[in-house]
Amino acid sequence: MSYEESKERRRANLGFRTVMDLGMGIFYTVIGLFLVYFKAFGTMPVPTWIAYLLGGMMAIGGLFRFYRGVQAILQSRKERG
Numbered sequence: 278m279s280y281e282e283s284k285e286r287r288r289a290n291l292g293f294r295t296v297m298d299l300g301m302g303i304f305y306t307v308i309g310l311f312l313v314y315f316k317a318f319g320t321m322p323v324p325t326w327i328a329y330l331l332g333g334m335m336a337i338g339g340l341f342r343f344y345r346g347v348q349a350i351l352q353s354r355k356e357r358g
Contacts, residue, residue: 295349302343309335 312332315321321328 291349291353295346295353298342298346298349302339302341302346305335305339305342307339309333309337309339 309332312321312328312335316323316325316328316332
C-alpha cells in the first residue's frame with residue numbers, strides 16, 4: 278500500500294468517524310434528556326437518583342461526542358484551506 282492510498286484511507290475513516298460522532302452525540306443527548314424528562318413525570322419505575330444520574334451522564338457524553346465531531350470538521354477544513 279502506497280503512502281497516498283494510506284492517506285486516502287485515513288481520510289475516509291476520519292469522515293466516517295466524524296459522522297458517527299455527530300449522530301451518536303445527538304442520539305445520546307436526546308435519550309438522556311428523555312430519561313430525565315420521563316422520570317420527572319413519574320412514568321418510569323426507576324429510582325429518581327439513578328434516572329437523573331444516568332440521564333445526565335448520557336446527555337453530557339452525547340454533548341461531548343457532538344463537540345468532538347464538530348471539532349474534527351473544523352480541523353479538516355483548516356487543513357484543506
